[in-house]
Amino acid sequence: xxxxxxxxxxxxxxxxxxxxxxxxxxxxxxxxxxxxxxxxxxxxxxxxxxxxxxxxxxxxxxxxxxxxxxxxxxxxxxxxxxxxxxxxxxxxxxxxxxxxxxxxxxxxxxxxxxxxxxxxxxxxxxxxxxxxxxxxxxxxxxxxxxxxxxxxxxxxxxxxxxxxxxxxxxxxxxxxxxxxxxxxxxxxxxxxxxxxxxxxxxxxxxxxxxxxxxxxxxxxxxxxxxxxxxxxxxxxxxxxxxxxxxxxxxxxxxxxxxxxxxxxxxxxxxxxxxxxxxxxxxxxxxxxxxxxxxxxxxxxxxxxxxxxxxxxxxxxxxxxxxxxxxxxxxxxxxxxxxxxxxxxxxxxxxxxxxxxxxxxxxxxxxxxxxxxxxxxxxxxxxxxxxxxxxxxxxxxxxxxxxxxxxxxxxxxxxxxxxxxxxxxxxxxxxxxxxxxxxxxxxxxxxxxxxxxxxxxxxxxxxxxxxxxxxxxxxxxxxxxxxxxxxxxxxxxxxxxxxxxxxxxxxxxxxxxxxxxxxxxxxxxxx
Amino acid sequence: xxxxxxxxxxxxxxxxxxxxxxxxxxxxxxxxxxxxxxxxxxxxxxxxxxxxxxxxxxxxxxxxxxxxxxxxxxxxxxxxxxxxxxxxxxxxxxxxxxxxxxxxxxxxxxxxxxxxxxxxxxxxxxxxxxxxxxxxxxxxxxxxxxxxxxxxxxxxxxxxxxxxxxxxxxxxxxxxxxxxxxxxxxxxxxxxxxxxxxxxxxxxxxxxxxxxxxxxxxxxxxxxxxxxxxxxxxxxxxxxxxxxxxxxxxxxxxxxxxxxxxxxxxxxxxxxxxxxxxxxxxxxxxxxxxxxxxxxxxxxxxxxxxxxxxxxxxxxxxxxxxxxxxxxxxxxxxxx
Numbered sequence: 001x002x003x004x005x006x007x008x009x010x011x012x013x014x015x016x017x018x019x020x021x022x023x024x025x026x027x028x029x030x031x032x033x034x035x036x037x038x039x040x041x042x043x044x045x046x047x048x049x050x051x052x053x054x055x056x057x058x059x060x061x062x063x064x065x066x067x068x069x070x071x072x073x074x075x076x077x078x079x080x081x082x083x084x085x086x087x088x089x090x091x092x093x094x095x096x097x098x099x100x101x102x103x104x105x106x107x108x109x110x111x112x113x114x115x116x117x118x119x120x121x122x123x124x125x126x127x128x129x130x131x132x133x134x135x136x137x138x139x140x141x142x143x144x145x146x147x148x149x150x151x152x153x154x155x156x157x158x159x160x161x162x163x164x165x166x167x168x169x170x171x172x173x174x175x176x177x178x179x180x181x182x183x184x185x186x187x188x189x190x191x192x193x194x195x196x197x198x199x200x201x202x203x204x205x206x207x208x209x210x211x212x213x214x215x216x217x218x219x220x221x222x223x224x225x226x227x228x229x230x231x232x233x234x235x236x237x238x239x240x241x242x243x244x245x246x247x248x249x250x251x252x253x254x255x256x257x258x259x260x261x262x263x264x265x266x267x268x269x270x271x272x273x274x275x276x277x278x279x280x281x282x283x284x285x286x287x288x289x290x291x292x293x294x295x296x297x298x299x300x301x302x303x304x305x306x307x308x309x310x311x312x313x314x315x316x317x318x319x320x321x322x323x324x325x326x327x328x329x330x331x332x333x334x335x336x337x338x339x340x341x342x343x344x345x346x347x348x349x350x351x352x353x354x355x356x357x358x359x360x361x362x363x364x365x366x367x368x369x370x371x372x373x374x375x376x377x378x379x380x381x382x383x384x385x386x387x388x389x390x391x392x393x394x395x396x397x398x399x400x401x402x403x404x405x406x407x408x409x410x411x412x413x414x415x416x417x418x419x420x421x422x423x424x425x426x427x428x429x430x431x432x433x434x435x436x437x438x439x440x441x442x443x444x445x446x447x448x449x450x451x452x453x454x455x456x457x458x459x460x461x462x463x464x465x466x467x468x469x470x471x472x473x474x475x476x477x478x479x480x481x482x483x484x485x486x487x488x489x490x491x492x493x494x495x496x497x498x499x500x501x502x503x504x505x506x507x508x509x510x511x512x513x514x515x516x517x518x519x520x521x522x523x524x525x526x
Numbered sequence: 527x528x529x530x531x532x533x534x535x536x537x538x539x540x541x542x543x544x545x546x547x548x549x550x551x552x553x554x555x556x557x558x559x560x561x562x563x564x565x566x567x568x569x570x571x572x573x574x575x576x577x578x579x580x581x582x583x584x585x586x587x588x589x590x591x592x593x594x595x596x597x598x599x600x601x602x603x604x605x606x607x608x609x610x611x612x613x614x615x616x617x618x619x620x621x622x623x624x625x626x627x628x629x630x631x632x633x634x635x636x637x638x639x640x641x642x643x644x645x646x647x648x649x650x651x652x653x654x655x656x657x658x659x660x661x662x663x664x665x666x667x668x669x670x671x672x673x674x675x676x677x678x679x680x681x682x683x684x685x686x687x688x689x690x691x692x693x694x695x696x697x698x699x700x701x702x703x704x705x706x707x708x709x710x711x712x713x714x715x716x717x718x719x720x721x722x723x724x725x726x727x728x729x730x731x732x733x734x735x736x737x738x739x740x741x742x743x744x745x746x747x748x749x750x751x752x753x754x755x756x757x758x759x760x761x762x763x764x765x766x767x768x769x770x771x772x773x774x775x776x777x778x779x780x781x782x783x784x785x786x787x788x789x790x791x792x793x794x795x796x797x798x799x800x801x802x803x804x805x806x807x808x809x810x811x812x813x814x815x816x817x818x819x820x821x822x823x824x825x826x827x828x829x830x831x832x833x834x835x836x837x838x839x840x841x842x843x844x845x846x847x848x849x850x851x852x853x854x855x856x857x858x859x860x861x862x
Contacts, residue, residue, distance in 0.1 A: 090749055105747040107740030109551075109807035110733065118733055119749050127728035153551060155740075169748075 018081065020045050020176055020208050021097075026065055026075035035061045038075075039234045041227050043177060048199060048209045050223035050240065054252050054310060054475070057229040059212050063179055067092040067099055080176075098170035102182040104162045106169070108155030113137035115154050116169045140172050143205075144198050159289075160191030164198055171202060178202060179210040184218055185311065188289065196222050214311035215492050216245050216515065228252060245514035249309075253477075253510070276300070277336050279469045280352070280438050282321065285330035291316040293330055294495035296488065298438060298469045303460060305484025305501070306473045307509055313493035314473045315357055318440045321471070322354035323347040334438075348381050353431035357443035357473070359420070363427045366416035370406065371397045373415050374429045381434055400429035405455060421452025428459065439463065440471040445479060457483055477506050489513060554801025554854065555813040561799075561846075562816050565823045573830040583708050585822045590715040591616065591773040592821070595793040596800070596814040597722045598766025601759040603797050604726070605738045606806030607662035609760065611651065611669035612767035613789035615644050617782065618673045619771020623692075624685035624781025633691040641768045647673060648764015652757035666760075670790070677783040684782040687775060696776040711773045718769065722811040731755060739806025795847050796821055803854055820846070 021043035028036040036058045043049055051059050064070045066077065068086025076083055079095055086092040089099065106115045113134045114121070122132040137150035146164045154162055163183055170178055180199075184192050199209055199222060213219055219226065220240060228235040228251045235251050243251075278297040286293035291313045298304055306314050319325040321332070323341025332339055334350045341347045344354065356362040365373055374397055379388060388396075397411045404425040406418075415423060424444055431439060441460065445453040460483055464470050474480050480487065487504060489497040489512045497512050570577030586593075595612050602609045619640045626636040647669060654665045687693070699707040726732035734755040737745040746752050774786065800817030802809025824842045828834045 089747075093749075105741075105744040107737045107744050107748075107807070109740040110736055114733060114737075115748075118737060119730070121730065121733075123730075127724070128730065128733065130728070156550075 017044075019043055019078075020080055021066065022076075022078040023062075023066060024076050024078075026062070026077070027073050028061055028065055028070055029073050034232060036065065036232045039229060039232070040075075040237075041066075042237065043208045043210065045176070045206045045208050046203055047224045048203055048211050048222050050219045050226035051210055051212045051229070052219065052226050052248065052252055053229035053235075057252070058232040059229060060181070061232070062229065063099065063181060063210070063212070067097060067179065093173060096174060096176035097179070098173065098175045098177070099179040099181065100163070100166045100170050100183060102185055104159065104166050106154055106162060106166055108153070108162075110154060111151050112141075112148055112154050112157075112165055113150035115165055116140065116150070116172055120173070136172075137168075140168050143201075144168055144171070145201055146194075146198060158191065160187045160194060163187065163191075163195065167195075167198060167202075171207065175207060177208045177210070179212075181212045182214070183211075184213055184215060192218060214309055216248065216309075217492060220245065246511055249510050249514045252309075278333075279335060280321065281333040281336075283331045283333070285320055285327045285332060287316070287320060287325055287328050290325060290493065291320060292494045296321075296495070296498075298471065300437070300469050301464055301467045302485045303464045303470045303472055303483050304486045304488060305480035306471065306488045306490060307477055307480045308490030308513060310475060311493075312490040312513075313495075314490050315442055316493065317488075317490065317495070318354060318442050318471065318473055321347075321438075322352060322440055324354065345380075348377065348434065348436075351435070351437040352440070353377070353434060353436035353438070354440040355424075355427050355431055355442060355444055357446065359423060359427065359446075364415050364423050366414070368415055369412045370401070370415060370418070370426055371411035373426050374400060374433060377430045378433045396433055400433065404429055404459065419452075421456075424452070424456065428456070432463075436468070438469045438471070440473075442473045443475065444472075445474060445476070453479075477509050481506060481509065491515065550857075551808060552810075553857070554808075554850075555810050555816065557853070558800050558813055558816040558820065562820050562823060565820065565827070569823065569827055569830065576826070576830055579704070580706050581826060583702075583706055583712070585819055585826060586712045586715070587709055588777075589818050589822045590709075590711040591770040591777060592789070592792060592796065593715040593815050593818045594718050594766050594770040594773060595789065596796045596818050597718050597811055598763035598770075599790075599793045599797050600722070600800075600802055600809060600811045600814045601726075601735060602662070602763045603794070603802050603804060604735050604806055604809055605756060605759050606742070607655065607756075607759065608666065608794070608804075609648075609651070609669075609763045609767075610663065610666040610790050611647065611673055612763060612770070612793055613786045613791075614670045614673035614677070615647060615764060615767035616771040616774050616786035616789055617784070618677045618680075619644060619768045620775040620778070620785050621677045621680045621685070621781035621783060623772060623775045624687050625680050627687055627689045627692065628685055633689050636689075637772055640772055641765060644768020644771065645761050645765040648760040648762070648767070649757060651764070652760030655760065656753055656756045674783070680783075681781070682783065684780050684784075687779045687781065692776065693779060696779055711776055714769070714773060718766065719811055719815050726811055731758065735759060736807055739803075739808070741807075792821065792843075795843055798847050799843075799850050801850070801854075804851070 019042045021041065023039070023041040026036055026039045027034070039058065039062060041051070041062065051062065053059050061070065065072050067089050068091055069089060071085070077085065079097070084095065086095065110118065116137045117133050122129045122136060124132070134150045141148060141150060144164070144167070146168060148157065148161055148165065154165060167178065167180070183195060187195065199211070203209060211219070211223055223240045225237065225239055226243070227237050228248070230252060276299065278299050280298040282294065282296040284293040284295065294317065306317060308314050316325070320327050323344050323346050326342060332341060334352070339346070339350060341350075347354070365376070371393065375388060375393060382388065400406070401409050401411065406422050406425050406429070415426065418426065428444065445456055457479065460470055460472060472480060472483050481501060481504060484501045487499055487501050487509070488495060489509065491513055566577070566582070575581070595616070599609055599612065622640050622643060623636050626639060627633060651665045651669045654660050655662050695710055699709055700713070701707050726735060734745065734750045734752070737748065737750055738752055738755060742752060775781065778785065796817035797809070797814045798804060798817070799820055800809065800813030800815070802813060821843060825839050828836055828838055
């Protein structure tokens, strides 16, 4: 692919001498899919090690290989110098490797102490010795500097505290290695700070911590070294201090800038349409734990591209605009009238359509035919008591199958038998049939082949030319740049930049995402 | 337990009492207790003789079997399940007891076989629910029909119990100071409540029951013995239903396939009124006992009044269940 892949993975030397975990040349295959090939990870006592990579890079697979959820097909795992293969997470835990997942896996209705010690609580006279249990819980909490009453009910505390309690449970069993899988994704800034304090305490006590996060700033704040994965392969091991954020983003996304910059933009920037009122306007729209306040204006006949890494708030923005999530604060105006979108129903009534990134779970109904899937949204907006006349049904379905080149061109074909690209086209047709004025597309081209991708891109351009306002979300930066008239960049659940798409290169975009352009701009402005 | 009072010098005892805040998990039970005391107080004011302690003792006596059923039901509901079979198991138990005694079995063997059958039935339903992932509602509905059918299979006619040990237990009373009396069935029920309260509060099994009700998948990931406990609660419920059936047999001295029709719903109502969350994870067995007593008090009310139709019992119970469920909903929503 590129030169970078041919180079041997870089190695960064840590301060400690012998690794507590050494994974070498790990390979895992699921059926025909190679999830990991020749990946390694070295973990030393007393370090915070970030495991980096885009979605699907193999981070979770790597963690699951280490903790015994998956069996490896090749390679070796050494724990404290000895080769080990854990048969289950419980076995890994017994060897001092504990994992805390994104969702807090505790029970809200019991006390903090019970949550920390359930299953290994101190006993007396055959029953649980409650006072001893509370005492031991308090000792562990004190050691970690977590201020919480062990006798209080867990569910009364905010998620962040519950997360800390989960960590306390994990380290109560003399953990040597603590794996934190996206622990910060539902925490706000203060709560993250608390978590980091606990992580630093543990690090100073010699615990090795694996930290998985999509938030680059957090990685730079807490991690010492990092291992970068891409497409199931090892890209490199780096010291965090020696790697700029831009370099890291390049390592993760993995295309060299020169190659990308040669990609020509097919769609010429359309004439300025900012005259006239915006079709949709968000003012300070926000939702706690999901997205910070943002402003956004959408105009007729314009494609607004939303770029950012996974978890940066792209999808969250789309969901707020569509009413799939309700905003805590801020206003939304549609055609100059203030609207509150309490549910997607309201949005559809206002001619806003949203095609979810999660095609299988939130869009396609596999057991219905192509025709039924297409007409779903139109039928819903008419109300269930007014069936669509069969003549209209037929006309609409044939028309869209033809326009979008859906294969097989059979309205009665079951949705499950269509390829991903064709399913995506049916979803598009579903929304186009309702004749929306605003079309929000979240990752419409993910996981579909190159031909279908080009067709969908063309269609988006064509729709905008005909006057529709399109919001286009994609992880592929070239695609966003090629289609968009205006760019919105997201990072760490915030809108960090908005600019017209004139001569913006993938490199520029990467810089904005990596956060360096922002600081430079601020400097030059000062 | 933490009382949230701050010990400051010069605080009067009254201030400390006023400042006392019971942990929120006890609030529903306290509410039920207040309701019970309130009902009794109103009854005492309205009707002569209502406030007599013997009325309270009779309340226990008349509802001993229901208390035991509610104890078993509490275990099941705490895990987020439900057991619809208990009423039928009560009928089956009375029938097995009556039939075996009729056949000349020793009363102890008869009692043991009743308890074993109940526990085995419960275990079977638990196994179905856990390992075949069948909704508790459906599995225990099947158990309900099965047990009721088995009862008819043994005898369509009512069989009376004339065994001397049985009638001795049924008629002998324990005299309490002050000339009041109670029966052994009440002692059995109270012991069941005490044992259940201890198991739920102080054993790993009991805490796992709560953990499963809080979040079954988390409980699994915490390495708790989810399978054993989940099956176990249905065994306990089956056992309690059989024990309740024995108490019912002492109470009626007969085995009848028409006994205890719909009693499972009384037990569920008592548990809900006692403050246990139907979704699981919250509740105390003492609350369920208070729930039974509230139901009993309403019945006593109506019999003391004499002019009210006995269906008012049902109407009141219905309203109470509704009110309690709504209150629980509001409370849990506020917390989340």
